[in-house]
Amino acid sequence: HEFSDSQFGHIFASGGSRESARKHLIIALKEMTVYGEIRTTVSYLARMLEMPDYVQNRVSTEWLDGLLANDTIALSSAGGPMRFINIVCGAVVKASSALNQLRTDATMALDYG
Numbered sequence: 001h002e003f004s005d006s007q008f009g010h011i012f013a014s015g016g017s018r019e020s021a022r023k024h025l026i027i028a029l030k031e032m033t034v035y036g037e038i039r040t041t042v043s044y045l046a047r048m049l050e051m052p053d054y055v056q057n058r059v060s061t062e063w064l065d066g067l068l069a070n071d072t073i074a075l076s077s078a079g080g081p082m083r084f085i086n087i088v089c090g091a092v093v094k095a096s097s098a099l100n101q102l103r104t105d106a107t108m109a110l111d112y113g
Contacts, residue, residue: 013025019055022054025049029049044073047073048073
């Protein structure tokens with residue numbers, strides 16, 4: 001697959017049935033936090049496991065390719081901790097820029113006497 005990277009980990013779930021294991025896996029993915037500088041597919045995988053085709057075991061590599069090609073599973077950038085981090089970073093950048101401008105203005109005022 002053209003968008004695949006090397007695997008860097010596996011997660012397994014067990015249960016008395018496929019359905020039970022699937023539900024355990026969804027819970028594990030939703031509770032998982034991955035720290036790093038790379039984007040992860042944890043949210044995407046949790047949503048994929050909840051899709052009716054996956055629940056009914058009607059999946060194949062073609063099915064997955066179709067999901068990816070059609071952007072079937074939209075990942076909202078408006079939620080979660082990343083939204084808060086993005087807001088804080090934006091505020092810091094704006095505050096820093098404003099502070100630099102105030103410093104420049106004050107220096108110029110002092111230079112003029």
